[in-house]
Amino acid sequence: MRLPSVEGVIRRRILVNFRVDPEVMRTQIPARFTPKLHAGKAIAGICLIRLEEIRPRSLPSFVGLASENAAHRVAVRWWGGDGEEKEGVFIPRRDTSSAMNMFAGGKLFPGEHHLAAFEVDCSGEGIRLEMESSDGQVAVRIRGKPADALPATSSFASVAEASAFFEPGSLGYSATSDPSRLDGVMLKTKTWKVEPLAIEEVYSSYFSDELKFPKGSVDFDCALLMRNIAHEWHGAGDLYV
Numbered sequence: 712m713r714l715p716s717v718e719g720v721i722r723r724r725i726l727v728n729f730r731v732d733p734e735v736m737r738t739q740i741p742a743r744f745t746p747k748l749h750a751g752k753a754i755a756g757i758c759l760i761r762l763e764e765i766r767p768r769s770l771p772s773f774v775g776l777a778s779e780n781a782a783h784r785v786a787v788r789w790w791g792g793d794g795e796e797k798e799g800v801f802i803p804r805r806d807t808s809s810a811m812n813m814f815a816g817g818k819l820f821p822g823e824h825h826l827a828a829f830e831v832d833c834s835g836e837g838i839r840l841e842m843e844s845s846d847g848q849v850a851v852r853i854r855g856k857p858a859d860a861l862p863a864t865s866s867f868a869s870v871a872e873a874s875a876f877f878e879p880g881s882l883g884y885s886a887t888s889d890p891s892r893l894d895g896v897m898l899k900t901k902t903w904k905v906e907p908l909a910i911e912e913v914y915s916s917y918f919s920d921e922l923k924f925p926k927g928s929v930d931f932d933c934a935l936l937m938r939n940i941a942h943e944w945h946g947a948g949d950l951y952v
Contacts, residue, residue: 716945717820719765719775721900724937725838725908726877727853728756729918730866732928739923740785740801741893741952747786747798749876750866754932755785757851757915759840761831768943778809779829781842781851783917786880799882801893804917806844821894821946822885825849838908838936850916855934858909865933873935874905884950895947900940908934 736746736753746753760782764775784800791797806827807813817823827844837856844850860870867873881900884893910931918929 716768716943717765718768718941718943719772720763721760721937721940721942722763722777723759723761723833723838724940725759725840725853726756726905726935726937727759727910727913727915728754728873728932728934730930730932731755731924735924735928736785739803740787743950743952744785744787744789744801747788747880752866753785754876755783755918755929757917758782758784759842759851759853776809776811778807778812779831779842780808780812780824781806781827781829781849782883782885783849783915784880784883786876797882798879799884800880802883802885804849805885806842806849817887817894820944821896823887823894837911848916850914852912852914853910853934854912855908855910857936858907861907861933862909867933870905870907870935873933874903877905877935878903882947884947891951893950893952895950897945897947898942899945900942902940903937904940905935905937908936910934 730752733746733753760780763777764772766775782802783804784802787801788798805824807824808829813824813826825844827842830841832839839854842851881898884895
């Protein structure tokens with residue numbers, strides 16, 4: 712049995728984005744998907760999200776749980792069973808600070824999670840986040856601060872253009888222990904507002920793995936920040952690949 716939906720607050724969400732050679736990106740996603748391109752490049756990244764007050768919709772907010780989470784993700788398109796083209800994200804890996812999320816993910820609610828240790832410092836103007844998974848497979852480090860504009864090297868001409876690219880990616884399909892089945896989940900936000908985050912340091916063991924991404928095939932593009940967003944998560948069923 713799975714919960715039909717949960718709700719809560721996105722206290723902080725950081726989208727760290729990379730440009731990837733489309734042919735290289737195809738080798739890292741199920742054949743059913745094709746990368747969603749921008750300026751001729753696939754766009755992939757890490758969603759680093761602090762969730763608070765997470766609980767079934769029928770319960771009051773004070774019983775909700777809080778957690779730090781990381782999802783490596785790729786913007787993708789695919790054809791649905793209705794013959795219409797869909798878009799969303801493929802998520803090869805989810806990590807969480809919450810043992811509850813790890814045990815419930817894929818059971819009570821879609822999305823299998825790996826347990827990880829997070830260190831986050833938002834005490835000053837900037838944000839510093841480090842994550843290392845308990846299985847030693849994934850590590851992430853970022854350091855940055857809110858900015859007025861995207862970096863000049865970004866493939867997006869403006870924050871509005873970047874926002875328009877990412878907003879439709881609310882439907883995500885996560886890898887599971889069954890290689891033929893993906894868990895689907897839909898994020899519904901009550902509002903959608905992003906601001907630029909100027910990155911001073913960024914590292915992802917996933918995107919730094921030259922067996923997956925040969926040298927020169929992936930480059931940092933930009934980072935976006937969302938704060939204090941009421942939202943709901945809804946199960947979206949399975950997708951077979």
